[in-house]
Amino acid sequence: MRYLPLTDADRQSMLATIGVQDIGELFADIPQDVRLKELVDLPRRAGEMDVERQLGAMAARNTSASSVPFFVGCGAYKHHVPASVDHLIQRSEFLTAYTPYQPEVSQGTLQVLFEFQTQVAMLTGMEVANASMYDGSTACGEAVLMAQRLTRRTRAVLSGGLHPQYRNVVEMLADLTEFPLHALSADPAGDEDLIGAIDDETACVVVQSPDVFGRVRDLSAISAAAHEKGALLIAVVTEVVSLGALKPPGEMGADIVAAEGQSIGVGLNFGGPYVGLLATQRKFTRQMPGRVCGETVDANGKRGFVLTLSTREQHIRREKATSNICTNSGLCALAFTIHLSLLGEAGLMRLARINHANAVVLADALSGIKDVELVTPAFFNEFTIRVPGKGIDTVEALARKGVLGGVPAARLAPDQAGLDDLIIVAATEVNSADDRETYVKALQEVLS
Numbered sequence: 001m002r003y004l005p006l007t008d009a010d011r012q013s014m015l016a017t018i019g020v021q022d023i024g025e026l027f028a029d030i031p032q033d034v035r036l037k038e039l040v041d042l043p044r045r046a047g048e049m050d051v052e053r054q055l056g057a058m059a060a061r062n063t064s065a066s067s068v069p070f071f072v073g074c075g076a077y078k079h080h081v082p083a084s085v086d087h088l089i090q091r092s093e094f095l096t097a098y099t100p101y102q103p104e105v106s107q108g109t110l111q112v113l114f115e116f117q118t119q120v121a122m123l124t125g126m127e128v129a130n131a132s133m134y135d136g137s138t139a140c141g142e143a144v145l146m147a148q149r150l151t152r153r154t155r156a157v158l159s160g161g162l163h164p165q166y167r168n169v170v171e172m173l174a175d176l177t178e179f180p181l182h183a184l185s186a187d188p189a190g191d192e193d194l195i196g197a198i199d200d201e202t203a204c205v206v207v208q209s210p211d212v213f214g215r216v217r218d219l220s221a222i223s224a225a226a227h228e229k230g231a232l233l234i235a236v237v238t239e240v241v242s243l244g245a246l247k248p249p250g251e252m253g254a255d256i257v258a259a260e261g262q263s264i265g266v267g268l269n270f271g272g273p274y275v276g277l278l279a280t281q282r283k284f285t286r287q288m289p290g291r292v293c294g295e296t297v298d299a300n301g302k303r304g305f306v307l308t309l310s311t312r313e314q315h316i317r318r319e320k321a322t323s324n325i326c327t328n329s330g331l332c333a334l335a336f337t338i339h340l341s342l343l344g345e346a347g348l349m350r351l352a353r354i355n356h357a358n359a360v361v362l363a364d365a366l367s368g369i370k371d372v373e374l375v376t377p378a379f380f381n382e383f384t385i386r387v388p389g390k391g392i393d394t395v396e397a398l399a400r401k402g403v404l405g406g407v408p409a410a411r412l413a414p415d416q417a418g419l420d421d422l423i424i425v426a427a428t429e430v431n432s433a434d435d436r437e438t439y440v441k442a443l444q445e446v447l448s
Helices: 008-018 023-027 048-059 083-089 107-124 136-151 164-177 220-228 240-244 282-287 330-367 391-400 433-447
Strands: 155-158 181-183 202-208 232-237 256-260 276-280 291-297 303-310 382-386 422-426
Touching: 008 023, 083 330, 107 240, 107 256, 107 276, 107 291, 107 303, 107 330, 136 155, 136 164, 136 202, 136 232, 136 256, 136 276, 136 282, 155 164, 164 181, 202 220, 220 232, 232 240, 240 330, 276 282, 330 382, 330 422, 330 433, 391 422, 391 433
Parallel strands: 155 181, 155 202, 202 232, 232 256
Antiparallel strands: 256 276, 291 303, 382 422
């Protein structure tokens, strides 16, 4: 049976009720330059085997992250995930579980989320964490909205070192809710005057460390300046493994931490799903988006777990909700918790040291190539190099030689001047000495 439930008359009636002329008006917020002008170049219909063959041929054109030396980062990192993580998250109790509305039948899920919150709070140096968000970028956007509720101000100041895609999320929210936004230009050298941009109307300052160029930043002075003006500091972390080596944001005065947890327990997965982390001070808990799981006792005095805070619109009236987020990437949060539990504190610190050591060796080797300059003086496992010519061309040439050598900075921020010759390079524990040697040799050949 053909499934064609609506006639043209039905559609016109629906559009008239909504008050628009055509379906295109429903997509007015999507810029014209990113909309398809015509149908995708694919057959209108085909048999199942034909579809499999065609899609398989298209997929084969990709170079997978596991097939060649891989040095791509910029917010999504290739780390080793133990096989035990994937095995455990596929247990039926977890794989089919949904929102734990009824605690009496959801104790396992609730306990996992409680442990997850504990781990995130300890990692970030904060007092409380929620039961996860979509990903790091949306956690960043939610943190800005949270700061506006807390300060009763609207102006947000964004560091030029904030990942451009995180910035785009905040810019979208600013467009929709019409709050003032002061975004500094991307600055690989780190010379931005962020403190000078804070005024008496500022709700929050958003700073990433390590930033998008890999630069490690001390947030203490920025925190003090923000607090002096009555603003909050939002610290963003895209590489959560760095917290195994660096001082946590909470110890540098951060009020809210928004982070991407993908590096622990979650593969690259073609860009998602990932898991957003959000942590804050206890006094701000009521304005935190998402959900919070708490520990309690039952009627018999036995330890148990419940949802103690659910201020999302799925649970309460929309006008009272702190967020409309309707999922929490629960399976990814579970993978995060299992992997971090396997590592333990000592294991995470050792993993962080290996990441940093590998990056230092690679940075020294690459900057030793003629006409290649190391731009980032202090970094964790990611750094930026300057190459002669365009970074995009260099990365493409490296790919043809079987090396995925990083992300051209200009690809992340195409409208920003001064980034054309920069490549952002990441090195993690999965990169061997042979991988690094292959990269150096390939880059020498490309630039010769």
